[in-house]
Amino acid sequence: MPRINRSLTSHLRQKHKLLPLLYRDTRIPELAEFDLRTLTSHILTHHKSLPPIQQSTLLKSLCRRRARAEPLEHIIGTAQFYDVEILSGRGALIPRTETEAMVMRLCDDLKNYHFINDKRRRNPARNFRVLDICTGSGPIALLIAKQLYDLNLPYGFRVLGVDISNPALKLARGSLEYNIKKGILPKRARQDVNFLQGDVLNPRPSIYGDGKAQGFNSLGKSEVHDDIKSFFMNEDQVDSGPMVDIVIANPPYVSASGYWEDTGRSVRLYEPEIALVPPEKRPDNVADDVLREDIFYPAIEEYAAYFKSKAIIFETGGDKQSSRVKAMLESRGWETGTWKDFRGIHRNVVGWRKDTGWNWLLLPSKDGMSYD
Amino acid sequence: MIRPQWICRHCLSRARSRLALPRPALAHNIIRRQSHASARANEDEDLFLADSLLKRAKQLSTEHDVLERQLLEDFDTKTATRAGHLRPVSEALKEYEAAVENLRELRVLASDPESDLSSMAADDIPPTIDQIRTSSAALTTSLVPRNQFAAFPCTIEIRPGTGGSEATLFANDLYKMYTSLLATLRWQSSIISYQTHNEIGGEGCSEAIISVSTPESYDLLRHEAGVHRVQRIPATENKGRTHTSTATVMVLPKLGEDEGDFEHGTDDDPLAQIDMKDVKTDVMRASGAGGQHVNRTESAVRMTHIPTGIVVAIQDSRSQHKNRSSALTILKAKVAEKRRKEKEEEALSMRRGVVKVGAGRSDKIRTYNFTQNRVTDHRSGQSNHDLPRLMDGDGLVDMIEGVREWDKQRSVEVMLALQELEDLKAKK
Numbered sequence: 001m002p003r004i005n006r007s008l009t010s011h012l013r014q015k016h017k018l019l020p021l022l023y024r025d026t027r028i029p030e031l032a033e034f035d036l037r038t039l040t041s042h043i044l045t046h047h048k049s050l051p052p053i054q055q056s057t058l059l060k061s062l063c064r065r066r067a068r069a070e071p072l073e074h075i076i077g078t079a080q081f082y083d084v085e086i087l088s089g090r091g092a093l094i095p096r097t098e099t100e101a102m103v104m105r106l107c108d109d110l111k112n113y114h115f116i117n118d119k120r121r122r123n124p125a126r127n128f129r130v131l132d133i134c135t136g137s138g139p140i141a142l143l144i145a146k147q148l149y150d151l152n153l154p155y156g157f158r159v160l161g162v163d164i165s166n167p168a169l170k171l172a173r174g175s176l177e178y179n180i181k182k183g184i185l186p187k188r189a190r191q192d193v194n195f196l197q198g199d200v201l202n203p204r205p206s207i208y209g210d211g212k213a214q215g216f217n218s219l220g221k222s223e224v225h226d227d228i229k230s231f232f233m234n235e236d237q238v239d240s241g242p243m244v245d246i247v248i249a250n251p252p253y254v255s256a257s258g259y260w261e262d263t264g265r266s267v268r269l270y271e272p273e274i275a276l277v278p279p280e281k282r283p284d285n286v287a288d289d290v291l292r293e294d295i296f297y298p299a300i301e302e303y304a305a306y307f308k309s310k311a312i313i314f315e316t317g318g319d320k321q322s323s324r325v326k327a328m329l330e331s332r333g334w335e336t337g338t339w340k341d342f343r344g345i346h347r348n349v350v351g352w353r354k355d356t357g358w359n360w361l362l363l364p365s366k367d368g369m370s371y372d
Numbered sequence: 373m374i375r376p377q378w379i380c381r382h383c384l385s386r387a388r389s390r391l392a393l394p395r396p397a398l399a400h401n402i403i404r405r406q407s408h409a410s411a412r413a414n415e416d417e418d419l420f421l422a423d424s425l426l427k428r429a430k431q432l433s434t435e436h437d438v439l440e441r442q443l444l445e446d447f448d449t450k451t452a453t454r455a456g457h458l459r460p461v462s463e464a465l466k467e468y469e470a471a472v473e474n475l476r477e478l479r480v481l482a483s484d485p486e487s488d489l490s491s492m493a494a495d496d497i498p499p500t501i502d503q504i505r506t507s508s509a510a511l512t513t514s515l516v517p518r519n520q521f522a523a524f525p526c527t528i529e530i531r532p533g534t535g536g537s538e539a540t541l542f543a544n545d546l547y548k549m550y551t552s553l554l555a556t557l558r559w560q561s562s563i564i565s566y567q568t569h570n571e572i573g574g575e576g577c578s579e580a581i582i583s584v585s586t587p588e589s590y591d592l593l594r595h596e597a598g599v600h601r602v603q604r605i606p607a608t609e610n611k612g613r614t615h616t617s618t619a620t621v622m623v624l625p626k627l628g629e630d631e632g633d634f635e636h637g638t639d640d641d642p643l644a645q646i647d648m649k650d651v652k653t654d655v656m657r658a659s660g661a662g663g664q665h666v667n668r669t670e671s672a673v674r675m676t677h678i679p680t681g682i683v684v685a686i687q688d689s690r691s692q693h694k695n696r697s698s699a700l701t702i703l704k705a706k707v708a709e710k711r712r713k714e715k716e717e718e719a720l721s722m723r724r725g726v727v728k729v730g731a732g733r734s735d736k737i738r739t740y741n742f743t744q745n746r747v748t749d750h751r752s753g754q755s756n757h758d759l760p761r762l763m764d765g766d767g768l769v770d771m772i773e774g775v776r777e778w779d780k781q782r783s784v785e786v787m788l789a790l791q792e793l794e795d796l797k798a799k800k
Contacts, residue, residue: 037564094667097692253664263665267667317663345662368700
């Protein structure tokens with residue numbers, strides 16, 4: 001790591017004696033100040049009863065941890081993900097702002113374009129269903145749930161998060177309880193939201209490959225598929241047609257070389273590699289010409305196709321990956337589009353089935369929070 | 373015929389002999405009678421409110437009645453607050469209408485010479501007129517729309533302005549003044565940021581951010597936003613000269629989960645429409661791949677509306693997206709406010725017949741003169757002659773209340789001016 005300029009350190013020390021410590025990892029003076037502010041307010045709210053001297057020693061020790069590149073969220077214990085709070089720890093990726101923006105854009109669009117149609121809102125046949133694959137500590141699932149509760153859908157909704165990692169799922173279930181305890185989510189979220197352990201890359205015949213000959217029934221044999229089915233199926237509701245409305249995913253998308261070149265030190269030290277880089281072993285149902293960082297996308301798409309999802313939304317690593325994923329979706333018969341993030345990078349790929357009326361996915365968001 | 377307002381007596385006498393104008397006494401008479409008549413008309417116009425205002429008052433009052441009926445059936449906090457805001461309008465309107473009706477009847481009675489009551493009625497007219505005056509004033513005040521963020525808690529940000537280290541000392545004084553003000557008001561507050569450093573002559577403050585969590589605190593404290601000027605002999609000055617320095621106070625509403633119903637600044641407000649291309653957002657984040665690659669989760673957002681140069685910086689929440697959306701809401705409201713101000717200034721200048729009204733809003737709002745032991749607010753013109761006690765937060769509330777009163781009266785005038793402008797346009 002590059003050396004820190006001495007005059008800058010002394011300048012920072014003048015402002016606050018702990019700032020040079022925080023500057024070690026952040027390397028931006030404003031960010032160091034921001035970290036200090038957050039840590040101070042954390043101590044002032046969560047350790048109110050401590051005497052001031054102990055508060056300041058605590059602050060110092062927290063700053064030391066931060067200087068060792070430990071993420072702020074791990075130190076504080078939670079990450080703010082728009083309305084909801086997500087427990088954070090070594091088991092899962094800390095939710096990113098880009099993901100937050102993706103979910104909020106989807107929810108605002110659902111509110112302003114989709115549920116504006118009363119027939120869709122009061123669909124008596126069944127509730128609204130969201131499948132979040134590679135959910136990690138559950139931020140997407142919980143924020144969608146929170147936003148859908150605010151919409152007050154008459155027939156309710158169900159959100160399911162799937163992940164392979166048990167430590168991450170522990171955090172996700174903990175976050176669900178934490179938000180219920182804090183009153184951010186209602187008590188019935190325990191029924192409406194669930195998290196499920198399952199390997200999405202578990203090889204099975206592809207819908208698009210040789211598996212077609214054996215029919216769809218053989219595909220349903222997978223335990224993950226059965227578990228998802230049993231969560232969404234409801235005895236008192238007639239089920240025909242699509243089983244899921246949206247499949248949303250923020251899968252690992254960093255390439256093996258990108259992991260060493262582009263990621264931050266704090267990411268490599270404190271966040272699980274499994275949440276960032278797809279495994280080396282390619283599943284059988286993914287074609288050989290797919291790059292390693294892309295292998296999750298076709299696998300997840302098979303879930304969307306199997307459950308006849310109306311729409312699919314992915315977060316990707318950038319412009320190039322977005323165009324590859326877009327091409328993959330188009331080749332499998334989806335109508336597609338991309339969303340830019342606040343820096344102008346094509347961050348999300350959206351796909352929807354023809355004749356579902358979901359082409360509003362491409363409309364600019366009504367509150368001005370889209371950047372296309 | 374063009375009649376000059378004033379003609380010198382010499383000229384008039386010469387003109388009279390040449391053009392055989394009517395006798396001066398007569399001309400004088402005409403003018404007087406005319407002015408008399410116009411004064412009469414004005415009196416009645418002053419007495420009764422403009423039709424457009426009355427119409428608006430009636431609309432709001434019917435809305436209030438409907439809401440009250442709804443509340444009887446089932447209680448809802450939102451409806452109740454809205455009804456609460458409309459109640460003064462409805463009450464003032466009732467009072468006003470009763471007084472007007474009274475006056476009409478009294479005049480009928482007084483004009484009837486045969487009735488015994490005529491003299492009594494004539495005696496009752498002046499107090500009724502007074503009653504109409506007070507009730508119509510109350511009605512106009514109640515019609516002034518509330519500030520759209522009035523119900524919200526707020527954050528106070530204090531930063532030194534011009535004047536170097538002396539300005540940082542003054543910023544620290546202001547910080548102490550506001551903390552003691554909040555303590556006397558018993559408002560819940562927390563310090564988000566307070567950065568001090570030692571200066572010669574005391575402790576200087578380069579940034580102080582106080583978050584006030586009491587609802588409706590924005591309504592009072594918004595009057596404190598602006599440039600505060602200090603005039604004193606700094607500790608560093610060895611020749612005894614008075615220096616002038618400034619500190620800037622910014623007060624921003626803190627938008628929560630429930631953003632409430634604004635009257636202005638929402639998507640429905642045509643003045644609040646801004647093109648997102650004109651908005652520049654700065655996030656304190658290095659460039660790079662983003663997404664899963666980095667976990668810099670700092671959340672401070674600064675937005676600039678380029679055409680108007682309005683800047684909003686938000687760091688209330690740990691969620692960047694949330695800060696971004698509240699920054700956008702406030703930015704829209706501020707742009708709308710600026711555009712509205714421009715419209716108001718235009719209307720006011722037409723009403724007063726002057727080109728420019730007052731100094732710009734960005735000018736200093738208050739002067740703290742330590743050598744004269746005096747604090748003067750430049751908006752209300754109010755002065756306080758006990759500076760040390762004011763800096764302890766004592767008497768500051770009175771001063772802010774004075775500004776609030778001034779603001780109210782100004783808003784009434786603005787509203788009337790806007791109404792006139794609209795009436796004028798409608799006539800055309």
